[in-house]
Amino acid sequence: xxxxxxxxxxxxxxxxxxxxxxxxxxxxxxxxxxxxxxxxxxxxxxxxxxxxxxxxxxxxxxxxxxxxxxxxxxxxxxxxxxxxxxxxxxxxxxxxxxxxxxxxxxxxxxxxxxxxxxxxxxxxxxxxxxxxxxxxxxxxxxxxxxxxxxxxxxxxxxxxxxxxxxxxxxxxxxxxxxxxxxxxxxxxxxxxxxxxxxxxxxxxxxxxxxxxxxxxxxxxxxxxxxxxxxxxxxxxxxxxxxxxxxxxxxxxxxxxxxxxxxxxxxxxxxxxxxxxxxxxxxxxxxxxxxxxxxxxxxxxxxxxxxxxxxxxxxxxxxxxxxxxxxxxxxxxxxxxxxxxxxxxxxxxxxxxxxxxxxxxxxxxxxxxxxxxxxxxxxxxxxxxxxxxxxxxxxxxxxxxxxxxxxxxxxxxxxxxxxxxxxxxxxxxxxxxxxxxxxxxxxxxxxxxxxxxxxxxxxxxxxxxxxxxxxxxxxxxxxxxxxxxxxxxxxxxxxxxxxxxxxxxxxxxxxxxxxxxxxxxx
Numbered sequence: 001x002x003x004x005x006x007x008x009x010x011x012x013x014x015x016x017x018x019x020x021x022x023x024x025x026x027x028x029x030x031x032x033x034x035x036x037x038x039x040x041x042x043x044x045x046x047x048x049x050x051x052x053x054x055x056x057x058x059x060x061x062x063x064x065x066x067x068x069x070x071x072x073x074x075x076x077x078x079x080x081x082x083x084x085x086x087x088x089x090x091x092x093x094x095x096x097x098x099x100x101x102x103x104x105x106x107x108x109x110x111x112x113x114x115x116x117x118x119x120x121x122x123x124x125x126x127x128x129x130x131x132x133x134x135x136x137x138x139x140x141x142x143x144x145x146x147x148x149x150x151x152x153x154x155x156x157x158x159x160x161x162x163x164x165x166x167x168x169x170x171x172x173x174x175x176x177x178x179x180x181x182x183x184x185x186x187x188x189x190x191x192x193x194x195x196x197x198x199x200x201x202x203x204x205x206x207x208x209x210x211x212x213x214x215x216x217x218x219x220x221x222x223x224x225x226x227x228x229x230x231x232x233x234x235x236x237x238x239x240x241x242x243x244x245x246x247x248x249x250x251x252x253x254x255x256x257x258x259x260x261x262x263x264x265x266x267x268x269x270x271x272x273x274x275x276x277x278x279x280x281x282x283x284x285x286x287x288x289x290x291x292x293x294x295x296x297x298x299x300x301x302x303x304x305x306x307x308x309x310x311x312x313x314x315x316x317x318x319x320x321x322x323x324x325x326x327x328x329x330x331x332x333x334x335x336x337x338x339x340x341x342x343x344x345x346x347x348x349x350x351x352x353x354x355x356x357x358x359x360x361x362x363x364x365x366x367x368x369x370x371x372x373x374x375x376x377x378x379x380x381x382x383x384x385x386x387x388x389x390x391x392x393x394x395x396x397x398x399x400x401x402x403x404x405x406x407x408x409x410x411x412x413x414x415x416x417x418x419x420x421x422x423x424x425x426x427x428x429x430x431x432x433x434x435x436x437x438x439x440x441x442x443x444x445x446x447x448x449x450x451x452x453x454x455x456x457x458x459x460x461x462x463x464x465x466x467x468x469x470x471x472x473x474x475x476x477x478x479x480x481x482x483x484x485x486x487x488x489x490x491x492x493x494x495x496x497x498x499x500x501x502x503x504x505x506x507x508x509x510x511x512x513x514x515x516x517x518x519x520x521x
Contacts, residue, residue, distance in 0.1 A: 042093045044086060047380075047390035049095055052076065052085035061089045069228075070368040070486040073098075073400035084381075084389055095375075095397045100407070100437035101384040103399045107445030109381065112373040112397060114447040115142050124233040126251070126292055132284055141282045148274035153450045157270035162345060162457040162521035164267075165202035169194060169462055170517045176470070178513025182506040187474070188499025191312060192305050195458065196220055199300045202454075205267030207260075209253040216253055219246035223294075224302050227489040251291040258290030271450075272296070303369075304455040306492035309499070311362035311459055313480050314417045316472040316504075321358070321419050328352045329464040339514045341469070345461045345521050352464070357422035359460055363441040364410075365417050366483070368402040369491035371443055401440050401491070409434035441491075461519050469512040473505040 044051065054060020064072045073096055076085075083099035097103050106112050119136040122128060128136070135141045151157070172194055176182045184190040196217055200210040210216045223230075226243020230236050236244045262268065263276045275296060279289040315321060331351040334342045349356055379391045391397060406414050409431045410421075425432070442449035466472050481502045483493035495502065508515070 042086070042088050042091070044093075045390060045392065047388065048392065049084040049086045049389045050082070052080060052082060052087055052096075054088070058088075058090060061087045061094070065089075068485075069488050070370045070400070070402055070490070073370065073398065074368075074402040074406065077400070077403045083383060093395060095391055095395060097381070097397065097399045098403050099383055100404055100409075100434055100440075102381050102389070103404065103440065104437045104444065105381040105383070106373065106391075106397060106399065107443070107447075109379050110446065111375065111377040111379045112391070112445075113376055114371075114373055114443075115146060116374045117372045118142060118146075121231065122292065122295060124231045125227065125298075126247075126294060127233075127236075128292060129288060132279075132288060132292060135279075135282045135284060139282050141278060144281065145275060145278040148278045149271060149450045152269070152271035152274040153454060158453055158457075159346075159521040161202045161269050161271075161454055162461070163519060164205075164269075165195075165198040165454070165458050166343075166345065166461045166519035166521070168198040168201045169458075170465070170519060173465060173470075174516050176506060176508060178508050180507075183503070185503040186499050187313065187502055187504040188309055188495050190504060191309055192221065193217060195305050195308060195462075196301050198458065199304070200297065203269045203272050203296065203300060204257065204262070205265050205269070207257060207262040207265065207268075209257050213253060216250060219249050220297065220301060222246035223250060224298065224489075227298075228487040231489060247294065250294050250297070254290035254294055254297070255287040256290070258293065259285075259287035261286060300451060300454075303367075303491040304451070304458065306490075306494050307363055307366055307455070308459045308462070309495065310366045310417075310480075310483075310493075311359050312463060313474065313477075313502075314362055314419075315358055315463060315467075317474055317477045317480060318419065321354075322467065322472075325352070325355050325358070326467050328354055329467050332464060333468050340516050340518070343461060343465055343468070343517065343519050345457045345464075345519055348457075348460050348464060352460075353423055354420060355460060355464065355467075358419050359456070359463075360422040360439070360441075361417055361419060363492075364405045364421070364439065365415075366492045367405060367441045368400075368486040368493060369441070369443070370401070370488065371399040371440070373397040373399075373447075399440065404438040404440050407434065407438055409438060457521060465517050465519075466506065469509055469515055469517065471507045471509055473507075474502070475505055476502045 041051065041053070054064070056063070061072075064075070068075060076082075076087075076096070077098045084095070084097045084102050087094045087096055097106055119133075119142055122136065123133055153161075197210060200208050204210075210220075222242050223246040226240040226246070229240035230243055230247065232239070257263070258276060263272045272293075275293060276286075276289050279292065280286065284292070315325065329343075329348075329352055332344050332347055334344060336342070373396070375391045375393050375395050375397060378393050380388045381391060382388045408414070442452045481495040481497075481499055484496050486493055
């Protein structure tokens with residue numbers, strides 16, 4: 001039977017008169033559905049990465065990022081296995097890159113920059129004055145600041161920092177008597193405090209604010225623990241009171257150091273001078289430079305020390321590996337014929353491949369950093385098959401070490417610590433190439449971490465010394481503490497409960513009881 005259009009319309013009109021609410025409800029639902037679809041589906045130009053929609057429109061990815069932080073991108077990758085994607089988020093979009101080849105392509109692009117984030121994060125992290133904010137936004141301070149960093153962390157400047165940090169450590173180690181031992185109920189706290197002080201000595205020299213007031217050491221880590229809430233910057237005195245107060249005390253102490261121009265002293269590190277000089281060049285008062293440069297102390301300790309913790313624990317928790325490493329490090333130990341011994345950290349990379357592999361593997365398993373870049377101009381990135389993707393000007397890009405460091409290319413044991421994983425081979429298969437591209441513990445491109453070589457010397461120097469001359473016992477092993485996933489403000493995982501219940505005992509080895517240790521770089 002043929003349908004009668006006029007009859008159908010009459011039925012609709014009659015039903016609408018009898019129950020209008022049903023139709024308005026349906027129309028409302030349709031309107032909301034269309035609106036949600038529009039808001040959750042940002043317009044994409046041809047060539048942009050494909051959309052990866054959240055389960056819940058508009059807010060889904062935002063909620064996931066806020067709840068799971070650095071781990072969220074790994075959750076997305078594990079579920080969808082995309083190379084690259086566009087996440088619709090709060091009506092906008094965020095590009096996320098998972099494929100190592102595309103990550104490296106992005107790192108090579110000068111039009112993808114971290115510098116805009118540096119200025120934005122600094123304001124929330126450090127509560128900068130309006131004057132400093134204006135300088136960061138409207139002058140060349142930021143590029144000049146970054147330009148001053150890299151030269152200060154190379155050559156003689158780097159060697160001096162290495163020597164200063166390691167010789168502070170050696171003074172502590174040399175206090176262990178031949179007949180006694182060093183015992184600490186918490187390995188994390190021992191390493192944390194020792195290396196925080198060593199790093200601050202290398203940075204600030206004899207007028208180191210942390211040497212003047214040791215309570216500031218605890219403030220460094222109280223500030224670090226609350227940094228995620230400080231970055232939110234909503235009534236920080238209420239929402240993160242301990243971190244807020246620790247920040248104020250640290251900034252006051254550093255303000256005095258920089259206000260007295262102690263950064264110009266001969267024993268201060270070149271990176272301290274160079275960064276301060278960039279601010280002073282643009283008219284920022286010295287004391288205010290000190291408030292801003294809390295960031296330097298933070299980046300010098302916040303991720304280096306957690307990495308050292310897992311490096312230390314994974315090495316000394318394996319007696320068979322300790323024996324192999326002890327034989328390796330004997331090549332960098334130089335005796336003077338008496339009781340003085342020098343470790344040459346400049347040849348660790350060459351002489352100790354297994355030790356270096358253990359360090360890099362510790363970085364791989366402990367690093368969950370999320371790298372951020374802003375697209376300064378329309379940019380194309382490419383995978384290793386020649387497929388290209390368009391990134392639009394003004395949008396943000398994220399890459400995840402938590403993804404890259406756990407790809408299938410690392411093998412079925414990717415989630416475990418394997419000491420020899422980074423022993424170099426002549427193997428050049430696709431998996432090996434992928435692993436090389438996927439190791440992004442220090443970022444990449446022109447924003448490659450400038451402090452990586454200092455961290456290498458500091459961490460490997462300490463462990464090499466203990467391997468050579470000491471017996472290290474982890475009495476609460478062999479099971480290592482669980483770790484806590486990273487927040488956006490962190491790159492390396494921390495032990496749960498600040499490592500409580502996992503201690504260390506260090507005794508001098510037979511024949512090395514009277515040895516006095518030092519380092520050269």
